[in-house]
Amino acid sequence: MQHSYTLLAPAKINLYLEIIGDRPDGFHELVMILQSISLCDRIKLHPNGREQFRIFCQHEQVPSDQTNLAYKAAQLMRQQFPQHFANYGGVDITIEKNIPVAAGLAGGSANAAAVLVGIDLIWKLGLTHHELQTLAAQLGSDVPFCLSGGTAIATGRGEKLGSIQPLENFWLVLAKYNNLAVSTAWAYQTYRQQFYDTYTRSRQGIDQRTKQVHSGPLVSAIIHKENAKIGQLLHNDLEKVVLPEYPNVAQLRETMQRMGGLGTMMSGSGPSVFTLCESFEQAKQIQKSVFEAIPDANLGIWIAQLVNTGISIQS
Ligand code: ATP
Numbered sequence: 001m002q003h004s005y006t007l008l009a010p011a012k013i014n015l016y017l018e019i020i021g022d023r024p025d026g027f028h029e030l031v032m033i034l035q036s037i038s039l040c041d042r043i044k045l046h047p048n049g050r051e052q053f054r055i056f057c058q059h060e061q062v063p064s065d066q067t068n069l070a071y072k073a074a075q076l077m078r079q080q081f082p083q084h085f086a087n088y089g090g091v092d093i094t095i096e097k098n099i100p101v102a103a104g105l106a107g108g109s110a111n112a113a114a115v116l117v118g119i120d121l122i123w124k125l126g127l128t129h130h131e132l133q134t135l136a137a138q139l140g141s142d143v144p145f146c147l148s149g150g151t152a153i154a155t156g157r158g159e160k161l162g163s164i165q166p167l168e169n170f171w172l173v174l175a176k177y178n179n180l181a182v183s184t185a186w187a188y189q190t191y192r193q194q195f196y197d198t199y200t201r202s203r204q205g206i207d208q209r210t211k212q213v214h215s216g217p218l219v220s221a222i223i224h225k226e227n228a229k230i231g232q233l234l235h236n237d238l239e240k241v242v243l244p245e246y247p248n249v250a251q252l253r254e255t256m257q258r259m260g261g262l263g264t265m266m267s268g269s270g271p272s273v274f275t276l277c278e279s280f281e282q283a284k285q286i287q288k289s290v291f292e293a294i295p296d297a298n299l300g301i302w303i304a305q306l307v308n309t310g311i312s313i314q315s
Pocket of ligand 1: 095111142
């Protein structure tokens, strides 16, 4: 009798996102500080005894076919370990979607990371963390981070990770218009069109700039636990293209910033916006004030905590 597993897949926010330049492979060279949060999807993996994987998800914006990132992760495992697929068979993957979709919170990537971990367990592969990370990088730039979680500096396309000491005891107010989605590809393409003259293009130039950012002020503030500075040093280059295109996101960001907290920023390619807080009470107060200031039924506002885990097993 094969085991079923339920995994928790946390969303991420970007505390820092800087676009350095173009890479030969067509992706952007980035420097990011990524952070896991307690808002998470629940992924159930159940051996189905068939020669196929099946995706079950109730969320209308999430595909249940082969385009689902969770499905792609399962297919990658099948390609890499055909003998184990033949021995153990396929898996039914049920996604309980709590992370807002196309929100800059890496929901799809988190689901893919969970499937790698789950199939590793079901097929008793015993993969090392490094082996799982290598598979994750083939699925998408954010997947390696979603696997390990916590607080990390990400460079390259976002797949090269260096850990920083975890940020503890922070809370977060996270807001997103439910009827609004921003395509990550659109955000990066638009940035390239508008800011191409700022790009570093040579390999040497990229290495040089990446080193400078590594020792940046935000990393130092995190290491020294300077909370006020952490809030002031949040940064996201993609705000420069997303906020002018989506005035209601810009207005949401302004409103949240006015309500207090340590600092406010858009996450990833948006359109979700977050405010870092030092306590649950402060987060609760800001959530209430933003709801009062923007009485829009389409606005979702969550409270979450910064967490130090990537994919974890619930049962
Ligand atoms: P990122 O921050 O990594 O760019 P995101 O949070 O902006 O990601 P996702 O929630 O991952 O975006 O969804 C992006 C698109 O991918 C959606 O339009 C959705 O249709 C598709 N998608 C495919 N698989 C999934 C999945 N498992 N969960 C969510 N979206 C998925």
